[in-house]
Structures are given as C-alpha cells and as structure tokens.
Amino acid sequence: MKTLIVRPAQASDSARILSMRNEPRTRAMSLTTDVVTQDQHEAWFAKTLASSSRKLYVAALPAAPDAIMGVCRFDIAQSGDEAEISINLAEAAQGQGLSPILITSCVSLFQVHNPAIRTILARVRHENVASQKSFLRAGFQQDASPVEAGCLWYRLEI
Numbered sequence: 001m002k003t004l005i006v007r008p009a010q011a012s013d014s015a016r017i018l019s020m021r022n023e024p025r026t027r028a029m030s031l032t033t034d035v036v037t038q039d040q041h042e043a044w045f046a047k048t049l050a051s052s053s054r055k056l057y058v059a060a061l062p063a064a065p066d067a068i069m070g071v072c073r074f075d076i077a078q079s080g081d082e083a084e085i086s087i088n089l090a091e092a093a094q095g096q097g098l099s100p101i102l103i104t105s106c107v108s109l110f111q112v113h114n115p116a117i118r119t120i121l122a123r124v125r126h127e128n129v130a131s132q133k134s135f136l137r138a139g140f141q142q143d144a145s146p147v148e149a150g151c152l153w154y155r156l157e158i
C-alpha cells in the first residue's frame, strides 16, 4: 500500500508551495483562480505559519522525502471543534491514487495536534470530480448543506 510522509509546513517550503499553488489545474479548481504573486504568497505564508487557527501540512513520498508533492490546509472554526480542509497535489503526482492517502494522512496528524476537532468539512467546486471522489474515498460523505457558489460540501466526523 502507498504511504506518504506528512509534516507541518515550515519556512523553507515556501517556494515549493507557491509553485504548486500556481499550477494551471490547481488554479482552475481553486476558489480563487488568479495567479498568486511572490509578494502575496510570502505575506500569506508568514501569516499562515504564525496562525493558531490555520494549519498547513506538506506531504512527500517516502522514497523522496524532500520532494513535496502534496499540501493540505486546515482552517479551524471559532467553535474550535470544526475545521475546513483544502488539498493540493502537484500535477506530476496526480492520477496515481495518492489523494485519499494525502487526505487521511494529513487529517490524522492534524487530529493529533488538535484533539478537540470533531468535524472536518471540504468545499469542492461542482466540476471538480477528482476532488469529490478523493474525499469520498477518504471516508467523507457529501453534506446536505445547500450548495454555495457552485460548490459541494463534504463532511467527515472524527
């Protein structure tokens, strides 16, 4: 079975995370589709690393632990027991069945670091079938919440 090494993002991951964020498929499927500039990214990344309510994890294959190919972001709600997840897999790593492993590995580590979390939500664009299937394969269920701006909601109770 395939596995991924996951760890919290650190300052030295900045350039790789930006390059993955600006890959065409990622931009097309993101809630904001514009190219992210270096300045915008650096401000966002510094704020993210310092945040107590946003947690960022990176993933790599065990054979190449320094070659990050997955990123997972969690935004913790004010209630403290719910978080929204967002995932990104480098284009070179797509189509290999790695996304459910990315999701479950990052959720597990996030849960260890944030034991009060009970619910993880994912907001996925209606046309992003690969992402919808990935969350279903990782054990999420489509949520009955109303569709918001062309998105579907997926939910995992942990």
Ligand SMILES: CC(C)(COP(=O)(O)OP(=O)(O)OC[C@H]1O[C@@H](n2cnc3c(N)ncnc32)[C@H](O)[C@@H]1OP(=O)(O)O)[C@@H](O)C(=O)NCCC(=O)NCCS
Residues within 6 Å of the ligand: 025, 026, 029, 030, 086, 087, 088, 089, 090, 093, 094, 095, 096, 097, 098, 099, 123, 124, 125, 128, 129, 130, 131, 133, 134, 137
């Ligand atoms: C979402 C993402 C992590 C999925 O990873 P992936 O490796 O591309 O996914 P896969 O190619 O394994 O596809 C997952 C499933 O969707 C299916 N699929 C992929 N594209 C599809 C399409 N256009 N129509 C129908 N099914 C599709 C695959 O056949 C696969 O099905 P299976 O599990 O039954 O075999 C990855 O595409 C990604 O990072 N995309 C850019 C950022 C993004 O969209 N993030 C999610 C925001 S919510």
